Amino acid sequence: MSVDGRIVVVAGATSSSGVATSRALIAAGARVVAVGSNVERLHAFERSVDGAATRVCDLSKLAAVTELASSVSREFGAVDGLIHLVGGWRGAAGITAQSDDDWAAMESGFTTLRNTSRAFFDSLAASEAGRLAIVSSNSVERPTAGGASYTAAKAAAESWVRSVADGFRRAQSGNKTASVPQRAAAVRLSIMALVDDDMQRDNPEKSYAGFTHVDALGQAVVGLWQGDAAELNDSRIPLS
Ligand SMILES: NC(=O)c1ccc[n+]([C@@H]2O[C@H](COP(=O)([O-])OP(=O)(O)OC[C@H]3O[C@@H](n4cnc5c(N)ncnc54)[C@H](OP(=O)(O)O)[C@@H]3O)[C@@H](O)[C@H]2O)c1
Numbered sequence: 460m461s462v463d464g465r466i467v468v469v470a471g472a473t474s475s476s477g478v479a480t481s482r483a484l485i486a487a488g489a490r491v492v493a494v495g496s497n498v499e500r501l502h503a504f505e506r507s508v509d510g511a512a513t514r515v516c517d518l519s520k521l522a523a524v525t526e527l528a529s530s531v532s533r534e535f536g537a538v539d540g541l542i543h544l545v546g547g548w549r550g551a552a553g554i555t556a557q558s559d560d561d562w563a564a565m566e567s568g569f570t571t572l573r574n575t576s577r578a579f580f581d582s583l584a585a586s587e588a589g590r591l592a593i594v595s596s597n598s599v600e601r602p603t604a605g606g607a608s609y610t611a612a613k614a615a616a617e618s619w620v621r622s623v624a625d626g627f628r629r630a631q632s633g634n635k636t637a638s639v640p641q642r643a644a645a646v647r648l649s650i651m652a653l654v655d656d657d658m659q660r661d662n663p664e665k666s667y668a669g670f671t672h673v674d675a676l677g678q679a680v681v682g683l684w685q686g687d688a689a690e691l692n693d694s695r696i697p698l699s
Pocket residue numbers: 470471472473474475476477494495496497498500501516517518519543544545546547548567568571594595596597650651652653654
């Protein structure tokens with residue numbers, strides 16, 4: 460199994476993690492459809508990633524995501540992968556400082572995941588190697604007062620992905636009437652924080668210990684197609 464020839468949607472692709480993930484997928488032979496809500500940022504993405512198709516879509520709107528899924532499958536064929544990167548970070552001084560604005564921003568990461576996973580679920584389940592992945596946070600295991608809203612949204616996203624994994628299992632290896640080998644997997648990648656070359660260049664004195672380089676994230680995403688779906692499904696993979 461490999462990602463070569465697979466069609467992979469990178470949802471929220473215009474940050475450095477999306478650029479690195481898209482580059483790694485394309486280098487491994489995948490066809491990437493990169494999605495973002497901001498046209499300028501998508502144009503910048505196009506200038507730095509060769510070979511990806513791009514789509515503008517506000518992933519917080521289910522109708523728009525449903526239309527995106529239809530147009531992608533019409534143009535490229537059935538989707539094999541959904542790498543959901545919309546997330547962001549907001550922190551505050553403690554519990555009483557957790558604002559509604561910050562929660563709205565964090566909750567968007569969860570809403571967009573609900574939308575993309577519902578819109579692409581059937582295609583991923585039908586693929587001979589369907590993969591869905593999110594990038595979660597180590598803080599889900601050790602929540603802090605300052606990151607309460609952020610971590611609550613990530614915990615919700617993790618729970619949702621586990622439910623998607625159960626959906627994949629019930630459709631395949633767990634289907635009592637028509638059991639088929641597990642082909643699809645929903646996975647939570649977990650990190651402390653991301654770092655890229657620009658950050659390291661801007662702060663050469665900083666060690667970035669415990670950070671995950673965006674290129675390592677890209678390789679981990681490519682590796683999802685090398686692993687066994689039954690083992691990968693519902694797994695939580697810490698990245699260093
Ligand atoms: N950075 C870290 O240190 C860190 C730590 C732990 C976990 N993570 C997780 O890792 C993932 C990637 O993080 P990141 O910092 O690289 O990226 P990010 O800031 O979370 O954003 C990723 C992308 O989401 C897109 N986006 C936001 N709202 C959208 C919407 N409504 N519709 C479509 N696209 C939307 C943005 O592009 P547009 O503006 O073009 O829409 C952006 O390219 C996230 O899930 C994040 O929570 C990151």
